[in-house]
Amino acid sequence: xSAFSAIGEEREIEQDExxxxxxxxxxxxxxxxxxxxxxxxxxxxxxxxxxxxxTLTVTGIGCSGKLNSYFNSYGFHTIHGRALxxxxxxxxxxxxxxxxxxxxxxxxxxxxxNHFMHTARENHDFTYIVFNNEIxxxxxxxxxxxxxxxxxxxxxxxxxxxxxxxxxxxxxxxGASFVARTAAVNPNQAKELIKEAIEHDGFAHIDFLTxxxxxxxxxxxxxxxxxxxxxxxxxxxxxxxxxxxAMMRETEESLHEGKVLxxxxxxxxxxxxxxxxxxxxxxxxxxxxxxxxxxxxYDWERSADMFIDDHK
Amino acid sequence: xxxxxxIWRIAGGSGDGIASTSQNFAKALMRSxxxxxxxxxxxxxIRGGHTYTxxxxxPDGVTSRGDGYDFLLALGDSxxxxxxxxxYYGTEEIKPLSENLDDLREGGVIVYDSGLIDADEVxxxxxxxxxxxxxxxxxxxxxLAREKGREVMRNTAGVGATCAIADIPVEAIEExxxxxxxxxxxxxxLEILNEAYDAVLEDYDLSGVEVSCPExxxxxxxxxxxxxxxxxxxxxxxxxxxxxxYPMTPWTEVFTIMSKVLxxxxxxxxxxxxxxxAASLAIGAAHTGVKAMSGSSGGGFALMSEPLGLAEMxxxxxxxxxxxxxxxxTGMPTKPEQADLEHVLYTSQGDSNRVVFAPADPAEAYxxxxxxxxxxxxxxxxxxxxxxxxxxxxxxxxxxxxxxxxPNPDIGQTLTEDQxxxxxxxxxxxxxxxxxxxxxxVSPRSVPGQKGGRFLASGNExxxxxxxxxxxxxxxxxxxxxxxKLESIREELNEDGLNVNYGPEDADYGVLAFGSMVGTVxxxxxxxxxxxxxxxxxxxxxxxxxxxxxxxEFIESVDRVMVVEMNASAQFRGLTQKQLGEYGPxxxxxxxxxxxxxxxxxxxEGFHNTVDGxxxxxxxxxxxxxxxx
Numbered sequence: 001x002s003a004f005s006a007i008g009e010e011r012e013i014e015q016d017e018x019x020x021x022x023x024x025x026x027x028x029x030x031x032x033x034x035x036x037x038x039x040x041x042x043x044x045x046x047x048x049x050x051x052x053x054x055t056l057t058v059t060g061i062g063c064s065g066k067l068n069s070y071f072n073s074y075g076f077h078t079i080h081g082r083a084l085x086x087x088x089x090x091x092x093x094x095x096x097x098x099x100x101x102x103x104x105x106x107x108x109x110x111x112x113x114n115h116f117m118h119t120a121r122e123n124h125d126f127t128y129i130v131f132n133n134e135i136x137x138x139x140x141x142x143x144x145x146x147x148x149x150x151x152x153x154x155x156x157x158x159x160x161x162x163x164x165x166x167x168x169x170x171x172x173x174x175g176a177s178f179v180a181r182t183a184a185v186n187p188n189q190a191k192e193l194i195k196e197a198i199e200h201d202g203f204a205h206i207d208f209l210t211x212x213x214x215x216x217x218x219x220x221x222x223x224x225x226x227x228x229x230x231x232x233x234x235x236x237x238x239x240x241x242x243x244x245x246a247m248m249r250e251t252e253e254s255l256h257e258g259k260v261l262x263x264x265x266x267x268x269x270x271x272x273x274x275x276x277x278x279x280x281x282x283x284x285x286x287x288x289x290x291x292x293x294x295x296x297x298y299d300w301e302r303s304a305d306m307f308i309d310d311h312k
Numbered sequence: 313x314x315x316x317x318x319i320w321r322i323a324g325g326s327g328d329g330i331a332s333t334s335q336n337f338a339k340a341l342m343r344s345x346x347x348x349x350x351x352x353x354x355x356x357x358i359r360g361g362h363t364y365t366x367x368x369x370x371p372d373g374v375t376s377r378g379d380g381y382d383f384l385l386a387l388g389d390s391x392x393x394x395x396x397x398x399x400y401y402g403t404e405e406i407k408p409l410s411e412n413l414d415d416l417r418e419g420g421v422i423v424y425d426s427g428l429i430d431a432d433e434v435x436x437x438x439x440x441x442x443x444x445x446x447x448x449x450x451x452x453x454x455x456l457a458r459e460k461g462r463e464v465m466r467n468t469a470g471v472g473a474t475c476a477i478a479d480i481p482v483e484a485i486e487e488x489x490x491x492x493x494x495x496x497x498x499x500x501x502l503e504i505l506n507e508a509y510d511a512v513l514e515d516y517d518l519s520g521v522e523v524s525c526p527e528x529x530x531x532x533x534x535x536x537x538x539x540x541x542x543x544x545x546x547x548x549x550x551x552x553x554x555x556x557x558y559p560m561t562p563w564t565e566v567f568t569i570m571s572k573v574l575x576x577x578x579x580x581x582x583x584x585x586x587x588x589x590a591a592s593l594a595i596g597a598a599h600t601g602v603k604a605m606s607g608s609s610g611g612g613f614a615l616m617s618e619p620l621g622l623a624e625m626x627x628x629x630x631x632x633x634x635x636x637x638x639x640x641x642t643g644m645p646t647k648p649e650q651a652d653l654e655h656v657l658y659t660s661q662g663d664s665n666r667v668v669f670a671p672a673d674p675a676e677a678y679x680x681x682x683x684x685x686x687x688x689x690x691x692x693x694x695x696x697x698x699x700x701x702x703x704x705x706x707x708x709x710x711x712x713x714x715x716x717x718x719p720n721p722d723i724g725q726t727l728t729e730d731q732x733x734x735x736x737x738x739x740x741x742x743x744x745x746x747x748x749x750x751x752x753x754v755s756p757r758s759v760p761g762q763k764g765g766r767f768l769a770s771g772n773e774x775x776x777x778x779x780x781x782x783x784x785x786x787x788x789x790x791x792x793x794x795x796x797k798l799e800s801i802r803e804e805l806n807e808d809g810l811n812v813n814y815g816p817e818d819a820d821y822g823v824l825a826f827g828s829m830v831g832t833v834x835x836x837x838x839x840x841x842x843x844x845x846x847x848x849x850x851x852x853x854x855x856x857x858x859x860x861x862x863x864x865e866f867i868e869s870v871d872r873v874m875v876v877e878m879n880a881s882a883q884f885r886g887l888t889q890k891q892l893g894e895y896g897p898x899x900x901x902x903x904x905x906x907x908x909x910x911x912x913x914x915x916x917e918g919f920h921n922t923v924d925g926x927x928x929x930x931x932x933x934x935x936x937x938x939x940x941x
Contacts, residue, residue, distance in 0.1 A: 004761030006762065007761045020740045020742070053760075053761065053765065058596075061771075072740075072742075072766065073766060074766050075766075075769065077771065078595075078622060079618050079619070084589075085593050088596060089556065089582070089593035089594070089595070089599075090600050090760065093596070093597040093600040093602040093604075114585050115588075283575045283581070285580070289553055289579070289580060290761070292553070292721070293551070293721055294601070294728070298721070300551055302549055302717075302719050303548050303549050304715045306573070307573070311541070312343075312712065
């Protein structure tokens, strides 16, 4: 019998189960795009059939890191840039958990960029939502890795000399098997994409455009947006890697020309998740490792029986 | 030269199989009933470069390398040659002979491979041989190996010659080779071993050679184990089934052992992109209830600083290893030093909440690893094992029964779902994972996936359900509770005996040491007492929380104390003074930071310095007098 009866529980799940019983006063500003992520996530999880007690949200630092403060599930509010490695291990140790990692553009593409690349490369089976507002919000408006070239801030008084990160292309090249972009102003698309990401077996990256009305007033509110999967002007096959790459590039470039493109850009259902890859080479237990510590009948191996003879 | 011990040094190129040959040799002597100790010296290169391993063997108790040694097997450095140009890099190829002469004792034995080494190229060789009364055996080991098998088997030929000269029964080596070698290479090796053995007996008159191997007998069966193996097996027996890491010398040795064994028992090993990720993965796994570890050496451990703080603040139980090496920065990657003590104690922002152990030998490495896991999970706190390059690869014999213990997979105060249902929740529904009131500081936890156990873990200061809080009263309550854990741990550890007193209880003088230097200090204490001095030692195995009572009692019980450590800034003496708030005028320091561990004789000399005010003649160590002296 499982020590985790919340995992795999079959029942109707109400959307408000994900709202804390006493709702904390959010630290997000009025009009912040982060509310859009919260709402979309609350909508997606019940539709994907996952309960609060089997869900672990792992966040980094920044306004985005507060996501699990306003969300009723198990949560781990980690440190700047390190949500992904914490999330990876939690998923490996107990694969039955629904793991959602989240952070901002500075958190995920800047300080945590190395982890982003390797998590995508390894194709860990969880969803990663990056709140992309093209600015450092919580520290009051510094230029971030996704700020456009020429962006002026107190730390870049002459305007940024750097091209912004291309998050979608980066995810694709690193190996993510699901890549999407959505926007806070588009709650239905956001909910659907998050649901698909949750159901995808592998690393699902969602670049989530979240307007910052306080520190990034110059930036667009990401309207009007175009859904590239629905709009007839855009024809590409998200299962075709080359076509996806071209679409991503156009999307990344057009953002700073005032055209907000969103949608599901790439999906590879054929690529095994990291957990499956490890299982294939005999490096993953068949039963969740976390269960073993609650199993009174498990016969724990001893070094005296396994190794000591070789030392005689 | 003494009758009751043999110190045999095998020297050659890095990559020439020096490590495995010396290990087999040590094991053979252990099986014959002797106590053994190995000391290795190697450069940070894949192949080539000067490397040696010493095997010291005696009938009762060897805890250290010796002062010098008495038998050199110089194999020649097969990687010193540039194959393209048939050229030598300077005199690299003769270094296994030339570089090892300074430490060879008078009357010692030299066996060198005349097939690879031309002794004429060693400056003043004949003169030095005569002056020191060395017995020299130039043997074409390479030629013999080529003739009967393959060139790499010249190590075996050298061991055969060693047996003949040092009066070691060749059967002991035969038996070990039969156990250790695959059949294909066993036959030629056995032939080469015996051929070399017979050749020496036939060709040389050994009557003048006084170097010989003693005989001994063990009361119970022994195993040959090094520090890294001790740590790994201790972790294994505590139910550790998750490790994450990034390669770095010398921590890699434990990581390698765990990565090999864990998949066989349904455990998980993850080699990841950097040490920040490694420590973070350990936290992620431990958060779900799994027993997890990570580790690194100096620079890699520096990257773990921030996750270490996260484990402290979120009260996630993890065990980290710090296999120190000479620093700062890349320093000397394959050389031991104890200069990471302050780094391990204080790194990461804020008031630290951690437990630090420092084992002294392979048996203690096992014990401390077990204790580190027990404390981490019982008290929901990161624990660190600080060791170093010396202990990492140092082999000693340990009674096999030492490892014959029950496993302990217990993960501490983690509630079941039934218990969670009864436990306090905040009005909003979240489980109160971080309650203020527990006396011992430990607030029981739930793990994700358990029904009703939802809470927020956070690196931010937080309230009882884990939500970010900057309320002053809550802040004080949470800081105080986390501090109470350290008090509880101190009380529990006081019963443990991980700090070891050595020597006569009523001695006049004291030596204080921690970690891998302890065995050498013990030998120095023995020698000093044999010479009529009155000395004892305290080996501190728990560095944080500091065992104030025990250390104070020790210092109070003697006239003066010399603190022995492998670093330049006297960190352990500084820690002792800081923790006890006094004793500046009572504590002197003996320091060494040249990349080589202390020899017992250096500590003996340092003692005379502290007690008798004798000037030191050894410029490899530094004596720092007590304040006011």
